[in-house]
Structure formats: structure tokens, C-alpha cells
Amino acid sequence: MSEFLSNEPMLDMFVFETAQNIEQLEKTILDGEKTSRFSKTEIDEIFRIMHTIKGSSAMMSFKGISSLSHRIEDLFFYIRENPETDYDCSVVTDLILESVDFISGELENMKNGIFNESDSTWLEEKLCKTLRTVKGSDAAVLATEDEETAQANDEAAQADAKEDFGDWAELAGPCADEEARVSVAANLFQVVLHFVEGCDMENIRAFNIVYLLKKHAAGIRHFPEDLDSNESRDYIRRHGFTAFFRTDLSEEEVRGFFSQEVFLKEYSLVQFEYEADFEKEQASFDREPDAAGTKAPKPVPAQQRTQAANSGQSIISVNVAKLDALMDMIGELVIAESMVLHNPDLYGLQLDNFHKSAHQLHKITSELQDLAMSIRMVPLRNTFQKMHRIVRDMSRKCSKEVDLLITGEETEVDKNVIDHISDPLMHLVRNALDHGLESQEERLEKGKPPKGTVLLGARNEGGEIQIFVRDDGKGLNKAKLLKRAKENGLLTKPEHEMTEKEIYHLIFHTGFSTSDTITEYSGRGVGMDVVLRNIEGLGGRVSVESEEGKGTQFTVHFPMTLAIIDGMNVRVGNCTYTLPITVIKETIKPSGKDVIRDPQGNEMILFRGECCPVVRLHQIYGVRADTETISEGIVVMVETSDKMAGVFVDELIGENQVVVKALPRYINQISGIAGCTILGDGSISLILDVAGLAA
């Protein structure tokens, strides 16, 4: 139904729902592979998913997806109906995963407005071949199903399944008993029916008519006789459906009966006066071999649906754009509230009742804010589940046996984070397998279990969300890291002065790779820098812990929310800047001697025995500051993923909640500025991006 294609909401819905189904399919298939046999529930689930995708994609006229899902449906139909069948689970899994990738690719294209369907015939051929193999291995079945196999072989196989035809006799049996009592002197009729083109399943429509006719008529004979096969359907399409019957109904009543049928294009009704003519006419059909049709295929048990799923009644899907808008509005509300409560007109007034009401207002806005925030929170479950596939593919290609353990998948993070965390996480998991874990021989030599473990987890801790990837592999080799960094000229200070943290963070440098061999997945030195950039782009940071011989852990830290943050407002001259509270370690009022200069002449401040660079905002942004003397201002110590810095400011204004707004488009990206916010008095404050400042 291509009229849907031009229909944006339909397309959105299709893409969204199909993507969800595909994800579920991937999960189910990977679960099944673990036990090297699909359970009945899993087969039913896969079958149902493919059936849904087939239907929806056919409605959207996406023939590739539709016929591909049809092939999978066929395969799983066979497996379901023949539980004893011997099939290679991993071969089937590979095929389904390939199909999942194909469909995902198509969906991705659609999202980008590309509707040229890719060619799926190669995949369909593979699926047909697998179905043949599966059937072939079933020696007992083979003999009886030659015909069906031949049909599957048919390259131009029609879009319809030769699936589950029920037992005609069994179904028709009970209604035969109910056949109407018709007097001997009944009226004799012949009717020829033609159905509306494209209404499909003409044979079943004919069955429907015969079924209903039995309530009024007797001695019904129809051609084709067998209404179960695709041949009968094609016959009816070409020649129409002919029935002979005796009834007490008058011609008018019979016409009334047929006019009720929905998809009838036309029909011709003939009434016979003489029994002999009636018989003769029927006999002429008997002689026509085509019309008699083939015998019904063997009966197949009817489908049963046992898959459990929630009814979804209490859950609705909401477009993310609406949530974004809601969040924006609440942000505006928070700003407006702050503008009212801190209005300069109120200064110095005795306003007890006002403050009481203001307090109540504040309570409601912050509750509203929490609520809106919680709506945006999505569990990490799906993102984590996707990693099973990565681990499976990687462990095969690298020939390493790996157990992926997942904890804390129920941890919720902002939808925005979910959308962007997948790629960096995937990279970390791949790295853990490729670089972190040793080969099996190596592990055995070291007395480790041959199977490696990768732990993927998430937790809420100290107002932030931590997502970690830990492996029990060889750990980072500091000497090797330093050597490689030196070769690439990445060292900014003498080796012996580098802290452990700084050494580990070398791997985030662009163009850094310690892997001696380049694999398909990693070792090309692109990646970790992108990982870091992506995560910092989301307002997060990465930390690395490692112990040689024991393993490595990468932890991604995110603030709980990204839209509204707790900020510390600071002043430099007449400009206000905001620093996220989460990055502030301490504020100090330094004395002149705390500040030293390194050999390059850069200002450094000693903080807990560590030398940190001093960032002078007035120099970077060309602002006239009240003072340029360190001892007269304040230094705010901030920490990013790998380093600390002291931000020199005139004074601290205070802490409050700020709504993060993107910089307007006409201002290009400025390093060190993450966005801006509107303060209570209506003035604008720039939110500092500490990672950018310290870089």
C-alpha cells in the first residue's frame, strides 16, 4: 500500500516498531544459540516477530524486507512444525543475524530518506538453501515432501506461503451435519462467482461462501472441489468459482444471499427446471481435470500462541521531540521562577507572605522538573543487550572464548545519553575483547581460566551514573604505552613525572595504538579518541583503572541529568560564567607562592602535591578582569577525565540550578564553552566545558 509511504507518521511508526522487533529478534536468537537449540517459546516468538514485520513492510510496499521476513517465517514454520528436525543452530543464527543487519540497514536508510531498497535475494537464497538442508536432513520427511521442497526451490516462489493448510475434512465435517434440511422439490441452482481482483485467498473466500450456503442449501457441489491448495486459488482467479446446490430459497432470496458477500465482483446465477439438466451440467465439470483440483495436502496442526508479553495498556509511546519540548518549557519555567523570586524590585522589602508562597512555588517547580526528568530516563537494558551480539561476533573472529556478564542493566539514564552511548560502549567492549583479553593458550599459560570474562555494568553513585567495562585480561602495560607515546611524539612531559592516570590516558590520544597487529576491529588507532570525544560531548568523562596481568576497567561517568545542572556561578570582570558543580574539586584562595612556572613558562598551581595548569578566563576570552594577581582572586580547582586545572576567577557568585541551553547557531563552537544559561536577573552566563578548557 504505497499510499502509506508518503505518509510520514506511518513511516515513523513503521521504522520505530520494526527496529524494536528486530532488537527483540536479535536477543531471542542469541539466547537460543547459547543452548544450541531454540526452545518452543523462542521459535514462536521469532515466528511472530517475522510475521509482524512481513505484514507491516508489505503494507509499506517494502518488498525486500517483506519477502526476506517471509523466508525466515517459512524456515521457522518448518522448525516449529517439525520439532524433531535436526538443524545447525549456529548456521540458522548466523543467517538470522545477517537478516537482522540487512533490515537494520534498510531502516537506517529510511531514516535518512533513502527508499531505494537493497537487494535481498542473496540472503533469501541462503535462507531457502538452509530450509532445504534442514528438510533434507530429515530423512523421514524427505520422501513425503518432495513436492514442497520443489516448491521452495522455485526461484520465482510466489509471495504466498504453502504454510499451514488445515484439514479440510475436519473443518468441513461438523458443518456438513448442520446442512440445511431441504425439501425434495427444492430449487436447483448453478452459480459462478468472480471475486474482486487483488482480494487474495479466493479459495478461502469460496470456502466462506460454501460454509454459509450450507445453512440454506443441500447437495452442494463446487468446482474446484478442493479449496485448500494454491492451485485452487489460481483456478478461481482465472475461471471463477462454480457451485451447484438445492435450496428452498427463491431466486430472489439466493441473489440476496450472494449480494452480502463482500469481495464479490460479479456472479451469474442459473436456475434449472429439470433435474436431468442440473446433473448433466455438474457432470461436465467432473470431466474437466483442472476444476477437480488436487487433493488436500496432509493436515498440519493449527497454530498456537503461547508467547507471553505484556499488554502494554498502561504504557504509551511519546515522540521524543515532545519530551524535549516539555523539558525546554520546564527550563523556561525554572528561569522565570528564578527571575520572579530574585527580582531586583524586591530587594530590601519585607515580604514574609511572598516568601512563603515563593517557597511553595519552588517546591512545585522542582518536583515538576524531577518528574519531567524521570520521564526521559530509559533503562540501559537494550543498549547492554546489544553487546551480546558484539561479543558473539568478536569472540568468533578472534577465536577467544568470552563470557559477557551484565549487571545494573536496570539503571536509567537520560534518553539523550542512551542515543549516543551505544557506539562508544561498543568500542570499549570490542577493545576489551581484542586488546584486553589474551588468547586461550596465553591464558592457560598464566593459569587463568581459558574463557575470558567481560563485565559490563552500570550503577548510580554519588549523583552520577557510572557505566563500566571490565575485562580480566592482561591489563595495560605502562612501559609499552610510554614507549609508543614517545615514538609518536605524544609525551608532553618527562616519563618519570607522568602519573599512572596520565599514562593510561595516553590511549585516548588521536593516532595512538599499542596493538602490534591490526585487526578488523581495532588496532588502527582510531577509536579511543573518538570514544572520549563522544562521551565528553555528552557531558561525561572516562576513567581508566588497570592492573597488569589482572585486567582493565574503563568507567564512563555521566551526571544524572544533562538538561538542568547544578552550577557554580563565577564572575570575571563583568562577565558571569557557570561551572558544573560535579567537576569542582575545591575552591582555593591561593597565596602568590603556590603558583610556579614550568620550563615553558606556563603558570602552574600546586594542589595536593600535584602541579595543575592555571586557566585564566580573562586571557582566553579577552575580558577585562578586576584583578590579574593570583592572590587577589580565587582559583576553582576542576577535574576532567584525566587532568586537573585551576580556573582563575574574580569571585564566586553562588550556586544554583541552571538550565543548559545550546549556543545560538550564529556563534561557532568555542572551545571551553559547553552552552549558556539565563540567570535569575535575566543576564546570560556561559557554561564552561572544563575538558575543553584544560586541553
Add this chain to the structure above:
Amino acid sequence: MKKVLIVDDAAFMRLAIRRVLEKNNFEVVGEAPNGEVSIVKYAECRPDVVTMDITMPDMSGIEALKKIRELDPDAKVVMVSAMGQESMVKEAIISGAKSFIVKPFKEDHIVQMLKKIAG
């Protein structure tokens, strides 16, 4: 305006049918994502006609059809089927389904069917 209840586990299909029907002067009085909910909704909304998907989790369309017909022997239910479900469509007909449509269907086909069935 004739009242219709749409039963389908795929939100996409529900939306597709809803849009077609609303464009053609039907009133969609409810949607249900599975058989169980459809029975509750049927009792609540008393639609003139129900479009019932066959393949659904938990309770199939055929089971739901039977339950709805128990509830209201005059219930008009049409099945939304797909190629390959011939035997199930037959079962539905014997269980009292008024007619059926095969996915992917044409807009005028479903409209024509529902107009005729709803009377």
C-alpha cells in the same frame, strides 16, 4: 458513523487501519494490542465491527473472536490475516468471523468490507 474496534499487536498496523478508517467516516472507538484487551474493550465500547489480527501474543485473534462471540452472538468481527494463514482464516470463519482481509490490503478493500459488514 459506524464504530470500529481495532485489534492488532503491531502499533503500525493499528495506526494504518485507523488512518484509513478515519478518512472514510468510521469512528475508531478503541484499539487493543492483544486478544485479552480486545474482549474488555469490546464490552466497553460495543463497536459495530471489530478488525481482528490473527497472530498475536498471549491470546490469538481466533480465541478472542470466540470469546467476543460468546459475549455477543451478534458481534461482527472481520479478520486481518496474511498469506499463509489460510487454515486459520477457515477456523475463524467457522468460529463466526464475518469476512477477512489479507495483508497487504488496499485502502478501498478494507473500507468496502467494513461498510458492507457494519451495514
